[in-house]
Amino acid sequence: MGNIIIGQSGGPTAAINASLAGAYCEGVKYPDTKVYGMIGGIKGLLDGKYIDLSEYLKTEKDIEILKQTPSSALGSCRYKLPDMAEDKAVYEKLFDLFAELDIKHFIYIGGNDSMDTVAKLSAYAKEINSDISFMGVPKTVDNDLAVTDHTPGFGSAAKYIATTVKEIICDSSVYDIKSITVIEIMGRNAGWLTAASALAKGEDCCGVDMIYLPERSFDLEKCVQKTKELLEKKNTVVIAVSEALRDKNGDYVANSGSVHAELDAFGHKIMSGMGQFLAKHLGKSLGVKARGIEINTPQRCAAHLLSKQDIDESFDAGAMAVAASKNNRTAEMAVIIRESDNPYSYRIETADIECCANLEKTIPQEWIINDGTYVSDEFIKYCRPLIYGEVTPILKDGLPIHMKLK
Amino acid sequence: MGNIIIGQSGGPTAAINASLAGAYCEGVKYPDTKVYGMIGGIKGLLDGKYIDLSEYLKTEKDIEILKQTPSSALGSCRYKLPDMAEDKAVYEKLFDLFAELDIKHFIYIGGNDSMDTVAKLSAYAKEINSDISFMGVPKTVDNDLAVTDHTPGFGSAAKYIATTVKEIICDSSVYDIKSITVIEIMGRNAGWLTAASALAKGEDCCGVDMIYLPERSFDLEKCVQKTKELLEKKNTVVIAVSEALRDKNGDYVANSGSVHAELDAFGHKIMSGMGQFLAKHLGKSLGVKARGIEINTPQRCAAHLLSKQDIDESFDAGAMAVAASKNNRTAEMAVIIRESDNPYSYRIETADIECCANLEKTIPQEWIINDGTYVSDEFIKYCRPLIYGEVTPILKDGLPIHMKLK
Numbered sequence: 001m002g003n004i005i006i007g008q009s010g011g012p013t014a015a016i017n018a019s020l021a022g023a024y025c026e027g028v029k030y031p032d033t034k035v036y037g038m039i040g041g042i043k044g045l046l047d048g049k050y051i052d053l054s055e056y057l058k059t060e061k062d063i064e065i066l067k068q069t070p071s072s073a074l075g076s077c078r079y080k081l082p083d084m085a086e087d088k089a090v091y092e093k094l095f096d097l098f099a100e101l102d103i104k105h106f107i108y109i110g111g112n113d114s115m116d117t118v119a120k121l122s123a124y125a126k127e128i129n130s131d132i133s134f135m136g137v138p139k140t141v142d143n144d145l146a147v148t149d150h151t152p153g154f155g156s157a158a159k160y161i162a163t164t165v166k167e168i169i170c171d172s173s174v175y176d177i178k179s180i181t182v183i184e185i186m187g188r189n190a191g192w193l194t195a196a197s198a199l200a201k202g203e204d205c206c207g208v209d210m211i212y213l214p215e216r217s218f219d220l221e222k223c224v225q226k227t228k229e230l231l232e233k234k235n236t237v238v239i240a241v242s243e244a245l246r247d248k249n250g251d252y253v254a255n256s257g258s259v260h261a262e263l264d265a266f267g268h269k270i271m272s273g274m275g276q277f278l279a280k281h282l283g284k285s286l287g288v289k290a291r292g293i294e295i296n297t298p299q300r301c302a303a304h305l306l307s308k309q310d311i312d313e314s315f316d317a318g319a320m321a322v323a324a325s326k327n328n329r330t331a332e333m334a335v336i337i338r339e340s341d342n343p344y345s346y347r348i349e350t351a352d353i354e355c356c357a358n359l360e361k362t363i364p365q366e367w368i369i370n371d372g373t374y375v376s377d378e379f380i381k382y383c384r385p386l387i388y389g390e391v392t393p394i395l396k397d398g399l400p401i402h403m404k405l406k
Numbered sequence: 407m408g409n410i411i412i413g414q415s416g417g418p419t420a421a422i423n424a425s426l427a428g429a430y431c432e433g434v435k436y437p438d439t440k441v442y443g444m445i446g447g448i449k450g451l452l453d454g455k456y457i458d459l460s461e462y463l464k465t466e467k468d469i470e471i472l473k474q475t476p477s478s479a480l481g482s483c484r485y486k487l488p489d490m491a492e493d494k495a496v497y498e499k500l501f502d503l504f505a506e507l508d509i510k511h512f513i514y515i516g517g518n519d520s521m522d523t524v525a526k527l528s529a530y531a532k533e534i535n536s537d538i539s540f541m542g543v544p545k546t547v548d549n550d551l552a553v554t555d556h557t558p559g560f561g562s563a564a565k566y567i568a569t570t571v572k573e574i575i576c577d578s579s580v581y582d583i584k585s586i587t588v589i590e591i592m593g594r595n596a597g598w599l600t601a602a603s604a605l606a607k608g609e610d611c612c613g614v615d616m617i618y619l620p621e622r623s624f625d626l627e628k629c630v631q632k633t634k635e636l637l638e639k640k641n642t643v644v645i646a647v648s649e650a651l652r653d654k655n656g657d658y659v660a661n662s663g664s665v666h667a668e669l670d671a672f673g674h675k676i677m678s679g680m681g682q683f684l685a686k687h688l689g690k691s692l693g694v695k696a697r698g699i700e701i702n703t704p705q706r707c708a709a710h711l712l713s714k715q716d717i718d719e720s721f722d723a724g725a726m727a728v729a730a731s732k733n734n735r736t737a738e739m740a741v742i743i744r745e746s747d748n749p750y751s752y753r754i755e756t757a758d759i760e761c762c763a764n765l766e767k768t769i770p771q772e773w774i775i776n777d778g779t780y781v782s783d784e785f786i787k788y789c790r791p792l793i794y795g796e797v798t799p800i801l802k803d804g805l806p807i808h809m810k811l812k
Binding site: 008012040043044069070071072075076077078159162163164166167168170171173174175176199200202204205293294295296297298300301302303304305307384387388389390392393395396397398399400401402403404 | 414418446449450475476477478481482483484565568569570572573574576577579580581582605606608610611699700701702703704706707708709710711713790793794795796798799801802803804805806807808809810
C-alpha cells in the first residue's frame with residue numbers, strides 16, 4: 001500500500017495538530033504502513049528533515065496532547081513551489097525522496113498557498129505517471145477557503161475571539177465615564193474572524209456596537225459620526241475592526257500617508273495597527289478616552305480554549321484525507337459539508353484541489369448589514385455551531401502540556 | 407448588627423468578583439443583615455448608586471457565575487477621597503448615607519489607591535466616633551501590595567500569562583528562520599506579571615529567553631548584544647518585557663525622544679508600546695524578523711482561564727473581611743499568609759490598613775538573576791502554587807456566562 005508522509009504549512013492555528021492527529025490515527029490503521037512527518041513543511045523535507053511519527057505518538061494520551069498543542073507541531077514553512085515548467089529539479093528531488101521512503105500518500109495540511117503546493121505536486125505526478133497520491137487538508141483561522149463550508153481552525157479562533165471580546169466588554173464598562181474601545185482582529189481580506197465578535201452578544205452581554213470588515217470599504221468620517229451618535233446614548237462604545245481595512249480607493253486606512261508596507265513570501269501585504277489608529281483618531285476627534293486592543297497572536301494559538309466541534313472536525317478532515325488517498329484519490333482536498341444548522345451536523349468529503357487552491361472566500365455581502373457596521377443573524381446561525389463544546393486541557397504544574405515533535 | 411455595603415474600585419481583575427462573592431456569602435450568614443453593593447465604587451455611592459445584592463444573587467449557580475465573571479461586576483471608579491482636613495462634605499455625605507441604610511460594615515475591594523480610601527474613611531470614623539467598620543480586600547493583578555504574601559487576582563493573571571506565553575512560544579518557533587518575539591506584559595513599577603512568563607518553561611517548552619523587569623534599569627544596547635548572542639545559538643528568541651521599562655536615568659525607554667506621557671487620576675504615568683518599540687529596534691539592529699505582542703487587557707480579564715487557587719483565596723479574603731468587620735475590627739485589610747510552599751497552604755488574616763496603603767511591593771532584587779534578564783528558582787517556587795487548579799467555565803451557546811449587576 002505504501003507509506004504516508006504528512007506536512008504542515010502556512011500560518012499556524014490551534015487546530016492544525018488535530019488534523020495531524022487524525023491523519024496519523026487513520027494512517028496507522030493500515031498494515032505495513034509507516035507514517036512520516038515532514039519537519040518544517042515541504043521546505044524542510046527538501047532539506048531531508050522528517051520523522052517517523054510512531055516514535056513520538058505512542059499512547060492515546062500522546063494523541064490527546066497533540067490535539068491540544070497549538071501551532072504546527074511539525075513546524076511549518078512559507079515556501080511556494082516553482083512552476084514545473086521553470087524548475088523541475090525541486091520536483092525530482094522530492095520524488096526521489098518519496099521513492100526512497102516508499103511514500104505513496106502525501107498529506108499536506110494548510111491554507112490556500114498550501115493547496116497550491118498539493119495542486120502542483122499532483123500535476124507533476126500526473127505528468128510523470130507517478131502513482132503517488134497528493135491530498136490537502138484545509139487549515140486556516142481565516143476561514144477563507146472555497147468549497148469547504150468552513151475551515152478547520154476557524155471555530156477555535158472564533159470561540160477564543162468571542163470569549164475574549166465578551167471579557168473585554170466587561171472590562172470596558174466598569175467605569176462610569178465615556179470611553180471607546182477598538183478591538184483589532186485578524187483577517188486581511190476576509191472578515192470571518194472579526195465577524196465572530198458578534199457572537200459575544202447575548203442576555204448577559206450587550207455585544208460590540210459596530211463591526212468593520214474588509215469586505216466593505218471603510219469611511220473614517222462616517223465611523224466618527226456613528227461613534228459620536230452611540231456615545232450620546234451610552235457610555236461605552238466597543239468596536240471590532242479587521243486588521244486591514246481599506247478606504248474607497250483601496251488604500252489601507254491605518255497606513256494613510258505612508259508608502260511603506262512589508263510583503264510576505266507570497267506577496268501579501270503585512271498590515272497591523274488598525275485598532276490603535278482608529279482608537280487614536282476617534283479619541284482625538286471626539287475628546288473621549290479611547291484605547292486600541294489588538295487580540296494578536298493568541299487568537300490563532302490559544303489551545304487552552306478550543307472548540308470541541310472544531311477539533312473533532314479537524315481530526316476527521318485529517319483522517320478523511322488519508323482514507324481517500326488510500327482509496328486511490330489524488331489532487332483533492334478534504335472539505336466540510338454542512339448537513340444542517342440546528343441541530344448542527346456535518347460530513348467530510350473530498351473535492352478537486354483546483355476548485356480550492358488560490359481562491360479566497362469572503363463573507364457574503366448580504367450578511368453585512370447596518371451600512372457595513374454589523375453582521376446579520378444568518379452569520380450567527382452559520383458561525384454559532386462552530387464554537388460549541390469544550391476540550392478540557394491536560395495540565396501539568398498548572399499549565400497545559402504540549403507535544404514536541406521537533 | 408447593622409448592614410453591609412461592598413464596593414469595588416480601581417482596575418478590574420478576573421478574580422475581583424470572587425471576593426465580592428465571598429463577602430456576600432459571609433454577609434448573608436448573619437441574621438437581619440442586608441448586603442448592599444455600591445455601583446461604580448465610592449464615586450457611584452456618592453451619586454446614590456447602590457443595589458441590594460440579594461435581589462441578584464439568589465442561587466448557588468448565581469454565586470458560581472459571579473465568581474467566573476471578569477472585571478468589577480459592580481462597576482468601579484478611580485476616585486481619590488480628598489483629605490478630610492480639606493473637604494469634610496464628601497465624608498459627611500457618605501456617612502449620612504450609611505446612617506440611612508443602617509450600614510455598619512463597609513468593605514472595599516481594590517488596590518493600593520482603594521486601601522487609601524479605606525484608611526481615610528476609617529480615620530474619619532474614628533474622628534467622629536462612628537462605630538462603622540471599614541475593611542479592605544486586596545485586589546490587583548500587579549501583586550504589588552505590601553504585607554499580603556500575594557494579591558487576589560495575581561494568580562489568575564499569572565496563569566493566563568504563563569499559558570499564553572507558552573502558546574506564543576509554540577507559534578514563534580514553527581518556521582525554520584531567525585526571529586525575535588517580544589511579549590509585552592502589564593506592570594508599571596512591579597514586574598510580578600512579567601516574571602510569571604518564566605513559568606512557561608518546562609519539559610515541553612524551552613521558555614522565554616530573557617525577562618526584563620521594571621525593578622532594574624534597562625540597557626538597550628546590552629539587550630541588543632544579548633539577543634545577538636542568543637540568535638547565534640538558536641533560531642527563535644522570545645523576550646518578555648514589562649510595559650514600562652526605564653533606562654538608567656529613569657526615563658521610559660519606549661518613550662525616548664518624546665516628552666508626552668499621559669497621567670491617570672492618581673498621577674501615574676500611562677505607558678505602553680514597549681513590546682513594539684523593542685521588537686522594531688531589535689529587528690532593525692540585527693536584521694532579523696521581529697514582532698511585538700502586547701498581551702493587553704485579556705491578562706486582567708480572562709475569566710475563562712482562572713486559577714482555582716486564586717479564586718478560592720479571593721473568595722476567602724472577601725469572606726474574612728466581612729467576618730473581621732462583624733468581629734469589630736476596622737481599618738484593616740484581609741491579607742494572605744503563606745504557611746508553606748510544598749504542599750502549598752495559606753490562611754487569611756487581617757492587617758492594619760496603614761501598613762498596606764500607598765506602598766508598592768516589588769520583586770526582591772535577589773530574585774532577579776542573569777544580569778537582570780531572568781528570575782530565580784525562588785520566584786518560581788513562590789509563584790507556581792498560585793496558578794494551580796482550574797475552574798470549569800459555565801457556558802451557554804459556546805461562551806462563558808457572566809453575571810450582570812448593573
